[in-house]
Amino acid sequence: MLHSVGVTPALLVATAFALPLAYLRIKTVKVFHGVALATTTVAFALSLHTHLYVVNQSSPVVYRMGGWPPPLGIVYEVDSFSSLLATYTALILVFVVAYSYWYLRDDPGTPYYYSLLLGLEAGLIGIYYTGDVFNLFVMLEVLGITCYGLVAYYRSSREAVEASFKYAFFGAIAGLIYFVAAVLAYSSFGNLAMGFIATTSRPLFRYFYQFTDVFVWGNITSAVVAILALSLWTFTFKAGVFPNHFWLPDAHPAAPTPISAVLSGLVVNAGAYASMRFLYTIFGVYDPLSTFYELSPYFKIVLSAVGAISAIFASVMMIIQRDVKRLIAYSTIMHLGLVFTGFSLGTVLGVRASIYHVLAHAAGKALLFMSVGVAIEISRTRSVSDLKAVGRLNPIVGASIVMSSFSLVGLPPLGGFFSKFALYQAFIEAGRFDLVAVLFVSSGLALLGYFKVIQPTVFSVPPSNAEASKLKELSLWVSLLPLLLILVALNPLVVGGLLDKASESVVYADKYISEAIRSFLEYVRGYQLSAGG
Amino acid sequence: MRNMDTSFIERFLIVLTLYNLLVTAAISLYGIVARPSITKKIISLTILGDSLNVLAILIGFRVFSVPPVLLKLDANPDELLNLAYSAVDPLPQALVLTAIVIGLAVNLFLIFLALQVYRLYGTLDSRKIKELRG
Structure with missing residues (x-):
C-alpha cells in the first residue's frame, strides 16, 4: 500500500489544528508563515510521489483506511486524473502561501488564516483522492467550511460577512442535497465504494454484484437520474456554473486576495472533477457498456446548454463590471462553463480538453488575481479606472498581469491557447459547431474585459515612490515567477502525455473497476490464509 | 425476513413516515425561500437537515427488527445469517451521525x-x- 496517499490529507489536517494551539505560546507571526510554507511544500512532495507512482504503475492505487477493502470500508482510490489535479493544486498552493507572506505580513490573524488554508488544501486533496461516495460528502463539507471562513476573514467588513453568509447558507443546502444523493446511491447500489458502484453499472460485471432492493424508485435508471440530478446540482454550485453561479461574484472578491486566487483557480475545479468522475467513471453515462448509456443524449443537451449559457452570460457581465475583482470572478464562471461544455460531449478528446482547460485556467487565474492584487494593495481601491500602473515599476507584476490575461484569452505561446485549441478540436470532432461559436464569442467578449484590467495597471499613471515601497519584495518574485513559468510550460509537448493518461483513466473505467475488485479479493485471500483456510 | 410479504401495517407506517418527511422538507424549503428573517431561515435549514437525516435512517430501517448488535463473540454462521436477516442496517445510521456533526459545525458558523x-x-x-448585487 502506498502510504503517501493516506498521509497527505492527514498531515494537512493535523497541522491545521495545531497552528491555533501553537499561537497560544508562539506570538511571532513570521513563524507561522514558515510553518505553512514548509507544510504545503511537504504536501506537494508527497502528492508528487503519489503521482509518479500512479503514472509509472499505469493503474490506480487503492489505499484502504484501517485495512478494510473497498465495499466494506472507506478507501482512497487514486488514478492518474485525480493525482494530476491533486499535485497541481498542491503546487499552486505553495506559491499562494509565498504570496500570502507579502500580503498578510504581520496580520495578527495569520495563524487562523493558515489553519483554514491548510484545511482547504486537505479538503481539496481529499476530494481528488477519495474513492467513496460518502467520503466525498465529508470532504466537500471540509472544503466548504474552510472556504466560508476564509471569505469572512475580514469579519468587520460588511461586504465580507454578507458574501460569506450567502455562500455558507446556500453551501449548506447544497451539502444536504448531495447527502440525499449519497443515501439514494447506497439504497439502490447497496454500497458506497465508487469502484463497486461502477462495477454494478456495467452489465458485463453484473455477475459479481447485484442491485439491492430499490427503496423508493421503480427501476434503477430512474434512481440514477435522481442521484445524478441531485449531485450535479451540488457540483455545479461548487464549480459556480450558470444556474448556481450567483454566490461566486460576491464571495470571490470579498475574500483576501490570495484566497480569491485559491477560490477562483483551485476550489471551483473540485466541482468539475466530481462531475466528470460521476458522469464517466462511476455511472458511465457516456460508456456504451453501461446500463445508463441511454441517458447520454439528455446529459449532452443539459450540460452543454448549462456550460454555453454560463460562458456567454459571464463574458457579457465581465464587460460591464467596474470592480476589478468582480470582473475576474465573472471570468471564472466563463471558463468553468467552457470546461463543462468540453466534457458534455462524451468523447475522450472532449474530456482531455476539459482537463487541459482546468489546468490552464487554474494557473492563469491564480496569477491574474495575485498580480492584480498588488495593484489593488498599492492603489487602495478596487475600481478598475483608478488602479495605478504598478506594472511599470515592477517588471514581474506587469509581465504577470499581461501574460495571464493573454493566456486566459487564448493567445498562442501560452497554456490558455493550447487548451482552447484542444476544446475547438473536440467540438469539431463531435460536430458541435454551436459550441465552436460559443467558444469564439465568449473569448472575444472576454478580451474586452481583460483589456479593461491591462490598460490601467500597465499603461496609466505609475504610483508615487512612497506607495511603491511595498513593490520591492522578494516574495513577489518567488510567488509570481514560477506561476508564469507554469503558464509557459503548459504546452502539449510537455503535458500531452499526462493529459492522455488522465483522460483515458476517466473515460474508460476498466482499470478503476478492476483495481477496486482486486483490492477486495486480495483482502479475502489474506483473510482465508490467516484463518488457516 | 426481508423477502417475506410485508404486512399492511408495515407498509402503512413506512408510507406515513415518508409523506411526513416530504411535507416537513417542503415546509422548511418554503421557510428558507419565503421568510425574510435570517434567524427563521437558519431554523428552516436545520429542520430540512433533520428531515433528510430521518429519511436516511428510514432507508436502513425495517419494522419489527432487532438492533444490529452481535451478542456472542464466537457466533456460528447460522447465527450471523439470522442477525443479518433480522437487524436494521447500521450503515445509514453511521452516515447520519457524520451528517449531524457536520451540520452542527455549519449551523454554528451560520x-x-x-x-x-x-x-x-x-x-x-x-x-x-x-449591498451585494449577486
Missing part, C-alpha cells in the same frame, strides 16, 4: 455570521441587507 450581520447592519431582515 449563527456566528448572523450575529456578525446583526452587529454590522443592526437588522436581521434579509430584505434590508442588500
